[in-house]
Amino acid sequence: MSKHTPMMEQYLKIKADHKDAFLFFRLGDFYEMFFEDAISAARELEITLTKRDPGQKEPIPMCGIPYHAAENYIKILVDKGYKVAICEQVEDPKTAKGVVKREVVQLITPGTVMESNMLHEGENNYIASLSYFKDGSHVVVYNDLSTGENRIALISHGWDAVIHELYNQPIKEIVISSNLPEDMQEQLRERLNVTLSYQDEVKFNAEYRDLCGNLNDERLMKAFSRLLNYVQHTQKRSLDHLQQAEVIELNNYLSLDMYSKRNLELTETIIKKGKHGSLLWVLDKTVTAMGSRMLKKWLERPLLNKQIIEERLEVVEGFYHGFMERDTLREELKSVYDLERLSGRIAFGNVNGRDLIQLKQSLEKIPQVKSILSQFEQKKIKKIAQELIFPEHLIELLEMSLVEDPPLSIKEGSIIKDGYNEQLDKYRHASRNGKKWIAELEQKEKQETKIKSLKIGYNRVFGYYIEITKANLHLLPEGKYERKQTLTNAERYITPELKEKEQLILEAEEKSIDLEYKLFTEIREQIKEYIPEIQHLADVVSKIDVLQAFATVSEANNYKRPKFVDNNLAIKSGRHPVIEQVMKDGSFVPNDVSLDDNKNILLITGPNMSGKSTYMRQLALTVIMGQIGCFVPCDRADLIIFDQIFTRIGAADDLTSGQSTFMVEMLEANHAIANATDKSLILLDEIGRGTSTYDGMALAQAIVEYIHNNIHAKTLFSTHYHELTALEESLSNLKNIHVRAEEYEGNVVFLHQIKDGAADESYGIHVARLAELPEALIERASTILQQLESEDKPATRTEKIEAGQLSFFVEEEKPAKKEKGTISNEKVINELKNMNLFEMTPMEAMNELYKLQKNARK
Numbered sequence: 001m002s003k004h005t006p007m008m009e010q011y012l013k014i015k016a017d018h019k020d021a022f023l024f025f026r027l028g029d030f031y032e033m034f035f036e037d038a039i040s041a042a043r044e045l046e047i048t049l050t051k052r053d054p055g056q057k058e059p060i061p062m063c064g065i066p067y068h069a070a071e072n073y074i075k076i077l078v079d080k081g082y083k084v085a086i087c088e089q090v091e092d093p094k095t096a097k098g099v100v101k102r103e104v105v106q107l108i109t110p111g112t113v114m115e116s117n118m119l120h121e122g123e124n125n126y127i128a129s130l131s132y133f134k135d136g137s138h139v140v141v142y143n144d145l146s147t148g149e150n151r152i153a154l155i156s157h158g159w160d161a162v163i164h165e166l167y168n169q170p171i172k173e174i175v176i177s178s179n180l181p182e183d184m185q186e187q188l189r190e191r192l193n194v195t196l197s198y199q200d201e202v203k204f205n206a207e208y209r210d211l212c213g214n215l216n217d218e219r220l221m222k223a224f225s226r227l228l229n230y231v232q233h234t235q236k237r238s239l240d241h242l243q244q245a246e247v248i249e250l251n252n253y254l255s256l257d258m259y260s261k262r263n264l265e266l267t268e269t270i271i272k273k274g275k276h277g278s279l280l281w282v283l284d285k286t287v288t289a290m291g292s293r294m295l296k297k298w299l300e301r302p303l304l305n306k307q308i309i310e311e312r313l314e315v316v317e318g319f320y321h322g323f324m325e326r327d328t329l330r331e332e333l334k335s336v337y338d339l340e341r342l343s344g345r346i347a348f349g350n351v352n353g354r355d356l357i358q359l360k361q362s363l364e365k366i367p368q369v370k371s372i373l374s375q376f377e378q379k380k381i382k383k384i385a386q387e388l389i390f391p392e393h394l395i396e397l398l399e400m401s402l403v404e405d406p407p408l409s410i411k412e413g414s415i416i417k418d419g420y421n422e423q424l425d426k427y428r429h430a431s432r433n434g435k436k437w438i439a440e441l442e443q444k445e446k447q448e449t450k451i452k453s454l455k456i457g458y459n460r461v462f463g464y465y466i467e468i469t470k471a472n473l474h475l476l477p478e479g480k481y482e483r484k485q486t487l488t489n490a491e492r493y494i495t496p497e498l499k500e501k502e503q504l505i506l507e508a509e510e511k512s513i514d515l516e517y518k519l520f521t522e523i524r525e526q527i528k529e530y531i532p533e534i535q536h537l538a539d540v541v542s543k544i545d546v547l548q549a550f551a552t553v554s555e556a557n558n559y560k561r562p563k564f565v566d567n568n569l570a571i572k573s574g575r576h577p578v579i580e581q582v583m584k585d586g587s588f589v590p591n592d593v594s595l596d597d598n599k600n601i602l603l604i605t606g607p608n609m610s611g612k613s614t615y616m617r618q619l620a621l622t623v624i625m626g627q628i629g630c631f632v633p634c635d636r637a638d639l640i641i642f643d644q645i646f647t648r649i650g651a652a653d654d655l656t657s658g659q660s661t662f663m664v665e666m667l668e669a670n671h672a673i674a675n676a677t678d679k680s681l682i683l684l685d686e687i688g689r690g691t692s693t694y695d696g697m698a699l700a701q702a703i704v705e706y707i708h709n710n711i712h713a714k715t716l717f718s719t720h721y722h723e724l725t726a727l728e729e730s731l732s733n734l735k736n737i738h739v740r741a742e743e744y745e746g747n748v749v750f751l752h753q754i755k756d757g758a759a760d761e762s763y764g765i766h767v768a769r770l771a772e773l774p775e776a777l778i779e780r781a782s783t784i785l786q787q788l789e790s791e792d793k794p795a796t797r798t799e800k801i802e803a804g805q806l807s808f809f810v811e812e813e814k815p816a817k818k819e820k821g822t823i824s825n826e827k828v829i830n831e832l833k834n835m836n837l838f839e840m841t842p843m844e845a846m847n848e849l850y851k852l853q854k855n856a857r858k
């Protein structure tokens with residue numbers, strides 16, 4: 001015998017199929033949760049935990065929420081990464097025999113929400129699927145259910161590349177096979193902060209054929225099926241708006257690894273994780289939510305194809321010069337609603353009348369947008385105007401059928417226009433006539449009874465009634481009306497005629513509401529046919545919006561159209577697009593950059609805080625802006641099309657990865673070295689500072705040499721190791737530059753100007769003074785510095801290099817700059833004796849050993 005009631009049995013059975021979701025179990029006007037779900041939901045939603053059958057030996061924990069307020073609670077849970085299974089009563093309780101039948105009608109998960117209050121306007125909400133194949137390749141599918149977008153990428157360079165690809169995308173949930181090794185699952189959870197879902201079935205369903213378009217790789221089809229199977233399993237309804245899968249050819253885009261996406265703060269800042277302060281924040285002058293989403297996608301995938309970049313720049317230039325027309329264009333675009341998400345809701349079946357009016361108003365704007373575009377001189381802009389094809393019949397349909405200001409609900413009538421449907425007109429006529437008859441009756445009765453305050457009212461319980469105040473009751477002839485209700489100050493009456501009319505009016509109203517609902521759903525079905533056209537239109541409008549935004553931001557900040565050249569990168573008076581905005585007062589100091597094949601490594605020295613990292617970042621951001629087709633912050637730019645950007649910049653240490661600062665530094669450097677080509681841009685900021693001086697300097701030098709000799713990538717390398725500036729003599733393609741600072745009355749003045757040659761001083765102590773460290777401490781540091789400088793002992797860094805210590809990493813030994821005394825064998829033995837091996841890193845030990853051996857051989 002089961003210890004549970006039949007309803008509880010039903011609950012447990014359904015819950016068993018939805019173990020990873022909160023089961024919202026419909027009981028009358030509430031969604032109830034039981035057992036563990038109730039305990040967790042009470043905690044997460046801050047609602048009261050109660051007990052079912054409290055008298056029993058083992059009462060069941062329970063909590064509930066009113067069904068009409070469910071959306072807010074679902075949002076809280078989904079935002080926290082949980083899933084919610086909505087279990088409804090699927091038969092009428094009045095006619096049900098035994099326990100009412102219940103079923104899960106929808107599974108709401110972080111990646112599949114459709115409700116607009118759970119989505120961010122300018123951001124996609126992706127659910128992704130990840131599949132791996134025996135040949136070592138992986139396939140990632142991105143789907144945004146709210147817009148219908150489907151995109152697929154094949155990644156053939158192993159697992160790391162998958163993480164780099166997925167990083168920083170607005171993914172809320174990833175569908176994987178339950179066989180994916182646990183450590184990989186862990187990385188997805190930790191690094192990407194997403195909900196993981198499992199779908200092992202990847203069978204290709206014939207229904208998906210249209211969505212697959214021209215996918216011809218079995219791996220892509222399988223991965224896509226994983227996603228579609230899951231989405232269908234969770235949504236259990238029409239997904240007609242899903243668009244044909246588009247393959248992302250990763251080789252067509254500038255590749256930005258995870259570190260660069262983060263370090264360059266393209267779409268969000270490192271610390272606050274917000275848009276404010278990112279490059280997106282500066283560039284986002286779009287006026288539609290669709291445009292804003294497209295801009296973000298462009299920023300994440302800058303182009304490699306010069307022709308497409310030039311086409312975008314061409315349009316931006318056209319918009320740039322036609323500023324009056326651009327202003328008008330922006331105004332018109334502002335009234336175009338989110339066509340992508342509207343079409344998603346149409347297919348999904350959750351649009352209301354207001355959404356459809358927004359659709360109509362947006363479509364009505366298109367002819368104006370078209371006509372403004374055709375006023376621009378630029379041919380490419382005129383061409384875009386022709387791409388704005390919009391379904392005129394749809395406007396007619398919406399115009400004919402819907403009132404201008406429909407209510408939010410689609411079940412209470414007042415949506416459909418008079419004249420659209422004959423039957424509806426008849427019902428409305430009957431109801432209006434009935435109401436007119438009642439108004440006339442009121443006048444007639446007033447005259448007959450001479451009671452001026454007599455009125456006819458209506459309430460849901462008694463229907464229509466005649467109301468007479470107690471003070472006037474004496475004027476009413478006995479038995480004229482039938483008494484229905486007594487109030488403190490009045491009596492309410494009815495008459496058979498009034499009830500007869502009431503019957504007619506109510507019947508007509510009820511029928512017209514039902515009919516309106518039916519007509520509305522029919523209109524919605526008809527609109528579904530237009531979804532591909534609306535989506536195409538949305539795409540073109542988004543593109544126009546992004547390109548006008550580029551022109552707007554370029555004009556406002558005096559950016560210049562870049563020229564793309566093959567070899568010699570030259571930027572005149574370049575600026576950092578974000579910092580110059582933050583500084584606002586125009587005090588940002590512009591700097592030139594020159595990188596050619598003969599001098600493709602710039603070694604940057606200069607005091608702390610002088611602007612080394614800023615200079616490096618500004619180059620990367622300029623390159624990215626150019627390759628997305630935007631003008632760039634400078635007076636003139638000859639840019640090269642880079643295939644990849646690698647960065648190791650700033651203090652953006654990856655605390656979540658559980659790695660030490662130095663390890664992260666090495667990982668990032670290694671990633672660059674392993675993947676960069678001579679078409680890549682590498683930015684390395686103070687490599688080696690995370691370890692002991694010698695280790696750090698040795699590694700820094702070895703890395704520069706490696707890039708110089710083997711990779712030939714354009715590289716910016718900043719360092720505090722002044723000793724490295726000597727490399728200019730041995731590495732022919734390396735050039736020293738420095739950021740200028742001057743000392744004035746004992747203080748350092750940062751000029752933020754880049755000059756040729758190496759910096760002569762480090763000014764570290766001056767910066768410490770700026771940071772207001774105690775004066776006594778600063779003085780002590782100055783004394784120690786003087787001592788160190790005057791001692792000139794073998795341990796000074798310059799000497800280490802000159803003694804050849806670092807040539808362990810160098811194939812060809814550098815000529816020593818100055819003669820320094822050699823170390824005698826006795827000294828070697830003494831040094832060996834004094835060496836404290838337990839306090840040395842392996843690298844330090846190796847360096848020492850090498851040095852000793854070298855000296856012993858002399």
Ligand SMILES: Nc1ncnc2c1ncn2[C@@H]1O[C@H](COP(=O)(O)OP(=O)(O)OP(=O)(O)O)[C@@H](O)[C@H]1O
Nearest residue numbers: 587588589590607608609610611612613614615752
């Ligand atoms: N070109 C410039 N014009 C005006 N201000 C600048 C410029 N470059 C940098 N700065 C200012 O100087 C500050 C420090 O810059 P940055 O972090 O690039 O210095 P750094 O040399 O890399 O310092 P550290 O060596 O300590 O990392 C920036 O936050 C910015 O406010």
